[in-house]
Amino acid sequence: MKKLPKTLNLTLKIWRQQGPQSKGRFEKIPVKNVSVHMSFIELLDSVNEQLTLEGRDPIAFDNDCREGICGACGAVVEGRAHGPEKATTLCQLHMRKFSDGDTIVVEPFRAKAFKVVKDLVVDRSALDKIIQAGGYISVNTGGAPDANALPIAQETADKAMDAAACIGCGACVAACPSASAMLFVSAKVSQLALLPQGKPEAAKRAMGMVKTMDGCGFGNSSNHRE
Numbered sequence: 001m002k003k004l005p006k007t008l009n010l011t012l013k014i015w016r017q018q019g020p021q022s023k024g025r026f027e028k029i030p031v032k033n034v035s036v037h038m039s040f041i042e043l044l045d046s047v048n049e050q051l052t053l054e055g056r057d058p059i060a061f062d063n064d065c066r067e068g069i070c071g072a073c074g075a076v077v078e079g080r081a082h083g084p085e086k087a088t089t090l091c092q093l094h095m096r097k098f099s100d101g102d103t104i105v106v107e108p109f110r111a112k113a114f115k116v117v118k119d120l121v122v123d124r125s126a127l128d129k130i131i132q133a134g135g136y137i138s139v140n141t142g143g144a145p146d147a148n149a150l151p152i153a154q155e156t157a158d159k160a161m162d163a164a165a166c167i168g169c170g171a172c173v174a175a176c177p178s179a180s181a182m183l184f185v186s187a188k189v190s191q192l193a194l195l196p197q198g199k200p201e202a203a204k205r206a207m208g209m210v211k212t213m214d215g216c217g218f219g220n221s222s223n224h225r226e
Contacts, residue, residue: 008034008100012047014059015107020115026105036096040083041066041073043095060119068092071169075120076107081171089169109170111179112217124170126216127184131168133212134205135188137197150196163191178219185209 010031017024031047038046041063048058064072073090077083083093098104106120114122141147166187173181189206192198198205 005100006036008036008095008098008102010034010095010098010101011103013103013105014120016057016059016119017108017116019118024116026107028103034095036094038095039066039091040077040093040095041091060117060121062121063091066091069167071167071171074109074122074124074169074171074174076109076174078105081109081174082169109174111170111173112219113179113181114170114173122170124168126218127168127170127181129216130181130185130209130212131188134201134208135192137192137201139197139200141197147197152195156194160191160194163187163194166191173218176219176222178222180221181213181216181218182221185213 012029012031013026014029015024016027029047029051031043031050034043034046041061044059044061051058062072062074064070066073068089068091071089074081075090077090077093082088082090083097085093085097108114108116108120108122109124111122113126114124116122141150164187166184168184168188170181170184172183173179176183189202189209192205193202
């Protein structure tokens with residue numbers, strides 16, 4: 001069994017952009033003695049400490065829970081949204097997935113609907129607008145005991161829960177060559193349309209969310225299977 005090194009020496013080729021109207025560029029930053037147990041977000045923390053001590057502008061990036069739950073930590077690493085680890089958010093991507101001497105390319109989610117705020121931070125509020133256009137149930141089902149008493153088959157409940165597991169991080173948009181939000185929209189339509197409480201408004205919900213998706217500037221699905 002190959003023994004992993006404890007630390008790595010890497011080069012980050014990272015996107016820097018001061019604001020939405022500024023011209024961006026890649027900047028190379030050498031990083032030494034990186035612990036293989038660090039997450040990618042912790043690596044960025046370490047780099048920012050280094051940049052601050054040098055009197056340079058730290059890298060702006062999104063993060064929140066750092067537990068692989070919220071999806072706030074969006075960035076493209078080595079051409080993949082959230083990095084090369086399958087079904088893993090950026091905060092759960094650990095440096096042991098890389099090799100000593102690697103140059104790692106890091107850039108923001110690129111889509112017309114996701115405007116760059118600064119560096120790796122993009123405005124993903126377009127996804128919120130889609131939810132506001134119909135990602136909710138307004139049908140009155142009575143009190144909680146009444147709603148909970150509605151019979152729902154286990155298979156249907158499981159499918160609805162699988163769809164609801166979408167955290168709205170926008171990685172599907174970043175991975176799609178057309179910057180389509182269709183995977184996000186279909187998940188949010190399905191999680192409610194599968195349930196009896198959501199069926200009365202299913203068609204209205206789908207039309208409203210798809211219309212808003214198009215209006216926000218997302219592309220059409222390309223079946224790219226990313």
